[in-house]
Structures are given as structure tokens and as C-alpha cells.
Amino acid sequence: MANLLLIEDDPAVAESIIFVLENNNHQATHVSNLEQATHSIHQDNHFDAAIVDVWLSGEDGLSLFQRNEDGSEKTNLPLIVISGGGPGRTLEAVTARADACGAVTVLYKPFSDEDLLGAIAKAIE
Amino acid sequence: MDLVQRQTIQPVADSKITDATLVRARGVAHLIEQVCRFAYEDRRPEALHSVQWSALRYFARANEQVRTVNGLAKYLGVTSAPASRTAASLVKRGLVDVRQSPRDARSNIFTLTEAGVALLEDDPIGKVAHLLAEMCEEDLKRLAAALDNVHAKLLD
Incomplete structure (x- = not known):
């Protein structure tokens, strides 16, 4: 079982992901923006991995995995990126950014339950 | 954003x-x-163009449901016509196999062949x-x- 932080602003997508996670004995904490994500990480440092949507209603999900101004890490959680594309950038560019942030897996929407569970297994191994 | x-x-x-x-x-x-x-x-005639390399990388790493022309188009930021031509060029070179999607009969799923996997090492x-x-x-x-x-x- 893994303790996962899900950062996703689309309620329908979040609901379907949580359904899959909970039916496979994982524990999920869902937040929909970066402020909530930062709060959750500071409150609970026992997450095993984060599942992050890149486009978060005007916020950049990957910025949580870049550095603070003082060079310190915001978080070093294993990162699973999910994206269906967004304004201004191609999925190829999003993938490059995710790789540069150290993402374990990049899943393109729509993805199967098996794809998600495989990515989680890889992230927590 | x-x-x-x-x-x-x-x-x-x-x-x-x-x-x-x-x-x-x-x-x-x-x-x-x-x-x-x-x-x-x-610059050899058989060398792939950069967009073909991008497509090969995409088909190598993308989850199965989106290994389609539409998925490639979204990845490259182009319309489906050029994405379709790029995918077809990889099929013609024997780098990618194509089969009907089990979820959508109107859609094809692309998968790297052994030759495609080998080429990607370079x-x-x-x-x-x-x-x-x-x-x-x-x-x-x-x-x-x-x-x-x-x-x-x-x-x-």
C-alpha cells in the first residue's frame, strides 16, 4: 500500500483516480492547487509519491518540484506526472519539463488503471 | 497561465x-x-528527421490508449494530417507496427518494432x-x- 498525494484540479478525473487507488489498497490525499499541495506536504511528510497534473487552473503543477529561491528542494517526493496537454505548450515540451524535474513516469490522458498502478509501483519501488 | x-x-x-x-x-x-x-x-537519406525521432520516442513511452495519430498530434502540437504522415513514414520504415485499437475500431494503435527499439538506442x-x-x-x-x-x- 502506498500513501499518495494527488494534485489534480479536475474533480471528475480526481474522483476516478481516487476510485482506482482506493480499490487497490492505496491511500490518497487529494488537493486541487499548489497552496493545498504545499500545506499537505508540510503537514504529512509520509507521502510515498505524488501524482501531479501539470495544468492546474492557472498554476504550473511542476513548479512544486523545482527549487526555492534559496536553492532548497520544495519536495523530493517521487513524481508521477499526468497531462492531457494544455495552453501554449505541446505535450512533448511538457514531457521534457517533467523529465527535467525528475519525474518517474509521465502518463498521457486518458490512461488505463494498469498504467496508473504500474507507475505507482515504479515510483515506490 | x-x-x-x-x-x-x-x-x-x-x-x-x-x-x-x-x-x-x-x-x-x-x-x-x-x-x-x-x-x-x-544527413544520410535513410536518417530520420527530428520530427520522426520525436514520434518514435512518443510511441516508445506513451501509454497504449494514446499511442494513436491523435495522441501523436497532441504531443507534437500539430494537426492530425501531418501526425498521420509521420506515423505512416515510421510504419513504412518498419520501425513501428500498427493494429486496430481494441477500444475504438476507428483508431489504430502504434507500437515500436524490434527495429524501432534498436534504432532508439541511437x-x-x-x-x-x-x-x-x-x-x-x-x-x-x-x-x-x-x-x-x-x-x-x-x-x-
């Missing part, structure tokens, strides 16, 4: 950029261009990546942040 506001890069006001800094920056920009050109220097970006991997982790993260910042501003 504000993708420009990177916390790792402290921008300098235009009025404070000196001529010397601008010359150095131009040199760096040329070096980036040279690295990109050198990566794709193979991915020109892979060579550059190996050289970058020799940098220390901190330098690599700083370089990533700087290039990401420039890329975001170019897209604005």
Missing part, C-alpha cells in the same frame, strides 16, 4: 543588462544552436543526454531551470 514565473531564476532588469553580458548570452545561445544542430547532423538526443549526465546534479538542475525559463518566455 503563468509559466514564466520561475522561482529558481532571478531576472535582471533590462536596464541593468550590460553589453558584455549580452555578448556572453549571444554566445550561449549560439552554443545551444550548435548542440541542437550537431545532434541531428546525420537516439541523437540520447547522446546529448549522456554528455549532460556527466555534469554534477546541481549544475544539471540549474541548467534545466535556466532553459525552462527561456523556453517559457519564448512561448509567451
Whole structure:
């Protein structure tokens, strides 16, 4: 079982992901923006991995995995990126950014339950 | 969406950029261009174009449901017609197999062949990546942040 932080602003997508996670004995904490994500990480440092949507209603999900101004890490959680594309950038560019942030897996929407569970297994191994 | 506001890069006001800094920056920009050109220097007729390499990488790593022409189009940021031509060119070269999607009879799923997997081991970006991997982790993260910042501003 893994303790996962899900950062996703689309309620329908979040609901379907949580359904899959909970039916496979994982524990999920869902937040929909970066402020909530930062709060959750500071409150609970026992997450095993984060599942992050890149486009978060005007916020950049990957910025949580870049550095603070003082060079310190915001978080070093294993990162699973999910994206269906967004304004201004191609999925190829999003993938490059995710790789540069150290993402374990990049899943393109729509993805199967098996794809998600495989990515989680890889992230927590 | 504000993708420009990177916390790792402290921008300098235009009025404070000196001529010397601008010359150095131009040199760096040329070096980036040279690295990109050198990566794709193979000009043999059978060599893949950069967009074909992108498509091959996509079909190698994408989850099955989106290994389609529409998925490739979204990945490359093009319409389905050029994406379809690119996918077909890889099929014709024997680098990618195509089969009907089990979920949607109107859609085809693309998968790398053994030849495609073997060719990807010579991915020109892979060579550059190996050289970058020799940098220390901190330098690599700083370089990533700087290039990401420039890329975001170019897209604005």
C-alpha cells in the first residue's frame, strides 16, 4: 500500500483516480492547487509519491518540484506526472519539463488503471 | 497561465543588462544552436528527421490508449494530417507496427518494432543526454531551470 498525494484540479478525473487507488489498497490525499499541495506536504511528510497534473487552473503543477529561491528542494517526493496537454505548450515540451524535474513516469490522458498502478509501483519501488 | 514565473531564476532588469553580458548570452545561445544542430547532423537519406525521432520516442513511452495519430498530434502540437504522415513514414520504415485499437475500431494503435527499439538506442538526443549526465546534479538542475525559463518566455 502506498500513501499518495494527488494534485489534480479536475474533480471528475480526481474522483476516478481516487476510485482506482482506493480499490487497490492505496491511500490518497487529494488537493486541487499548489497552496493545498504545499500545506499537505508540510503537514504529512509520509507521502510515498505524488501524482501531479501539470495544468492546474492557472498554476504550473511542476513548479512544486523545482527549487526555492534559496536553492532548497520544495519536495523530493517521487513524481508521477499526468497531462492531457494544455495552453501554449505541446505535450512533448511538457514531457521534457517533467523529465527535467525528475519525474518517474509521465502518463498521457486518458490512461488505463494498469498504467496508473504500474507507475505507482515504479515510483515506490 | 503563468509559466514564466520561475522561482529558481532571478531576472535582471533590462536596464541593468550590460553589453558584455549580452555578448556572453549571444554566445550561449549560439552554443545551444550548435548542440541542437550537431545532434541531428546525420544527413544520410535513410536518417530520420527530428520530427520522426520525436514520434518514435512518443510511441516508445506513451501509454497504449494514446499511442494513436491523435495522441501523436497532441504531443507534437500539430494537426492530425501531418501526425498521420509521420506515423505512416515510421510504419513504412518498419520501425513501428500498427493494429486496430481494441477500444475504438476507428483508431489504430502504434507500437515500436524490434527495429524501432534498436534504432532508439541511437537516439541523437540520447547522446546529448549522456554528455549532460556527466555534469554534477546541481549544475544539471540549474541548467534545466535556466532553459525552462527561456523556453517559457519564448512561448509567451
